[in-house]
Amino acid sequence: MLDHSRSGILWVSGLSRLLHPILDASHTRNRRTSPPNSSCLPGTRTEVIRKISCWATASLSDQPQHILWVFGYAGCGKSAIAQAAADLLAEARRLGASFFFFRGSGDRTRITRLAPTIASQIAATIPGTEQLIATALRTYPGLLEPTTSPLFQFKHLVYDPIRVAAWSSHRPHEGFKTFIIIIDGLDECEDKEEVAEFVWDLIAFFQQNPNTPLRFLVTSRVEEHLHRRLHNSEQVCLLNLVHQTSDKDIAAALDALIEDARRSRVFSTTNEWLSPENKQALVHHIGGSFIFLGTIMKFLFDQDCTDGLSPFERLPVALNMDPGFDSMYSEILGRSCHLPHFFPILNTVALSQQPLSIAVVADLVDISVVSVTSILVRLHSILQVPGDDFTPITLWHTSFRDFLCSERRSGSLFSSPSHHRRLAYQCISLTARSIHCRSSASVEYA
Structure with missing residues (x-):
């Protein structure tokens, strides 16, 4: 006898391989190696979470706004709230998907793989969508190509499968509950124009399809390309964290x-x-x-x-x-900037395209692992320093990278673009030396 539950799992697994999602982008990621490493501490943000839960679980007739924009300044807890909301909604089986943008984290800084990653999650969480997504991939062979518009991808991989699955449900007596997709840190996506178009298209979709049982929770700082589209739309419910932190x-x-x-x-x-x-x-x-x-x-x-x-x-x-973060960063870095190798280590961590381990930083700076560790342990209040040599070093907050990359703000601590040249030379050297050696994480990065 065919085990339908097992065959369903295999079907979704095969679809996931086709979609090639970013595996460390959702709320289930290892937050220490894939930041933001944020969570609400016991007894905090209870009123904010209550408001989000009420919006998420309300009927569309009672709460017709499909988008909740949670916004505020850097460091006010947006990612922690998004994580708590995702955990809560997943437990209630109302979470369709989640995606956490984070600058300096490779593909999680771009919009290119957002739709396929969301689609791979909803195929597993929203009944009836997996076959519709697979049909879309067969119908449009170039759907997953980087040159394909993210808006076209969202229409055929996310919006249409959910909309069609809802109305073709074979369980009308149970209804089709509203699912929530959470996108955290939308301001941290480097593709500003594409993000603005995505938000515009998202609002237009819900204006044309007001009964679709789907909602989006979006968190971000207030940036012009987001504020212009989200702030005055009737489809958007606003939650300003400046007024919610006591x-x-x-x-x-x-x-x-x-x-x-x-x-x-x-x-x-x-x-x-x-x-x-x-x-x-x-x-x-x-x-x-x-x-x-x-x-x-x-x-x-x-x-x-x-x-x-x-x-x-x-x-x-x-x-x-x-x-103010700038003075805080200057205070913390100033206590260690006199130490040997401080700036090459700091610049390598700040300017790398993806989080690097202690061992890789040591190879790129061409010093010992012990020398790297002796600097990083002094910076653990602004860096997440792992307990081994092979787990990536990550930032507590992306504002640290912004600070180091602005000479006006960081002054003598500025991570000059000239370090890119030194980094490139060392990458070339590592690659050349690897021709007759086994590959390593350092060579793969180079």
């Missing part, structure tokens, strides 16, 4: 991070070092920025720092940190 959220997150540090025995189990007055001052100083909160906590509990200070002794320094 001192209560920051205080709850602060408590959770301190408790985590206590359990990890980073400092004494007593909480006397942080008086109610100091805690209130810290919450006020953080000013609603979750990334600033995270950086301050890493600074306070930095075990690799050689200053010999306790969290209590570092607290006055933390309270004097400028919450």
